[in-house]
Amino acid sequence: MPKDKILVIEDEQKIARIITMELEYEGYEVHAEHSGVKGLEKVLEGGWSLVLLDVMLPKLSGLEVLRRIRNAAVHVPVILLTARDSIPDKVAGLDLGANDYMTKPFQIEELLARIRASLRVSKMQWKQEQEKVLEVDDLKVFVKSYSVKRADIDIELTPREFELLLYLMENKNIVLSREQIMNHVWGYDFMADTNVVDVYIRYLRKKIDYQFDRQLIQTIRGVGYVIKESSI
Numbered sequence: 001m002p003k004d005k006i007l008v009i010e011d012e013q014k015i016a017r018i019i020t021m022e023l024e025y026e027g028y029e030v031h032a033e034h035s036g037v038k039g040l041e042k043v044l045e046g047g048w049s050l051v052l053l054d055v056m057l058p059k060l061s062g063l064e065v066l067r068r069i070r071n072a073a074v075h076v077p078v079i080l081l082t083a084r085d086s087i088p089d090k091v092a093g094l095d096l097g098a099n100d101y102m103t104k105p106f107q108i109e110e111l112l113a114r115i116r117a118s119l120r121v122s123k124m125q126w127k128q129e130q131e132k133v134l135e136v137d138d139l140k141v142f143v144k145s146y147s148v149k150r151a152d153i154d155i156e157l158t159p160r161e162f163e164l165l166l167y168l169m170e171n172k173n174i175v176l177s178r179e180q181i182m183n184h185v186w187g188y189d190f191m192a193d194t195n196v197v198d199v200y201i202r203y204l205r206k207k208i209d210y211q212f213d214r215q216l217i218q219t220i221r222g223v224g225y226v227i228k229e230s231s232i
Ligand code: CA
Pocket: 010, 011, 012, 054, 055, 056, 057
């Protein structure tokens, strides 16, 4: 896996050096800039996993740098380094789209933990943007990677079970007849009893429903099946 690249924008060279050293020790690739203008230029060049941005910078302040980053529609996670007790800076920073902030002086361990958390969130968001995700309550179907999770537990489905679940999810809260399911999942040419639908619904329930409190797949007697959200 390529290293995460972190940009440190901090005018106090000693602090910048310490942070750089610690981050490099943790295995990050780090670059430091000591002014808002230079830092902003670097951010806009792109390619960063995360930016650590000091608020108290001469000339172009950290908040102004942040404003310009977000105005440029750059969505890199930004952690602000603020002076102690500077509530207005924290509020303004979060309003401007900072992902988190650290109050100086801070323990490096806490900074590292916040960096890891921000990176985790941004990677998850990135993955979700790459992926079409269908959701019903705590059940998630990741269409492109053919994976399924319920309550964050990975669930293994066969390709046919996956197709069936996908069809139900695409039509969530809508009752589907056995014939509709049959035609969609097995195709019109498939000459079989619609009992096969019942059999596969049972397989699916075993995997996504039985071990959970709420049963998502519901049988509509005489009609067919529906996967239903609890809010409906
Ligand atoms: Ca400073």
